[in-house]
Amino acid sequence: MKIVRLLLLIGLSGLLFGCASGAKVENMAYTEVRHQFDTALEANIGVKDVSGRTETNPLWTSEISNDAFRQAVRDSLSSQGLLAEQGNYDLMIQLIEVNQPIMGFDLTVTTHIRYVLTDKTRNTVVMDEMIITPHTATMEDAFAAIKRLRLANEGAARKNIESLLDKLSQLQIAPSTVSLVE
Template identity: 45%
Template structure:
């Protein structure tokens, strides 16, 4: 589910948030039940987000950045069956200043991803690929939005 920085929309390498974001809270995910459908756990989502932020040079090295990013996986809309399986991830993100609790960014991002029979013949595996793809696309959109976010240099310091 992790993305590379160069995959991120709007990635330029320059932002006042550089190495100043830490992931605070991840909620809403569910562990996969092997007897039911594939899911995305909160811990796996948080790890993928941290790895992606690190790749995009946004994650604070000691994970104690001046800005906290929390996420809530609100919905993972999945098909019950299908040849092409499209999963849509709906995630609410909130970026706040660690000291003042001022909210700089809050948005719900929805991203679909379709896995086809050519991706995986077995339906359960195809659903897993669609889940991971929807989350990956969601993280990609978030990083692009963080790079577009206008934050004055005086609000951000790297320690």
């Protein structure tokens, strides 16, 4: 009888709290307001590397995977007219830290992400920025803590990508100097 009660308790806990799922690409991508960018960046940025995170373990907590974040950045760049498969600029992304609470009613996740934009033709770094953004998911967003954590992850990632786009819109790319060799 104790085993049946234990199994019932585990089953109800699973229904109430669910299993952890990773952050969803469509909820991390920023595709809203279109920014203005230097023409040198238009359809000219490729996403090279994304590192620093792991896949979500369904028995543990929601995470932001490298692959999901890469796709969210690609979708965001594409929505702004910046993405290129073979552009002159490579964007390297390192998810340095994702601070997550262990428990709570309002869950705040803070992402620390480094972005390095390199001009491949000049072999120079155009931008090297660490962007830190928090996002809080409340009980109004979701009752189950595991879903609130996923929503907080997605919100922090989306805000981070939005900040990246803001930084990219501020870049002034100097035209390369061309000279004739005699």
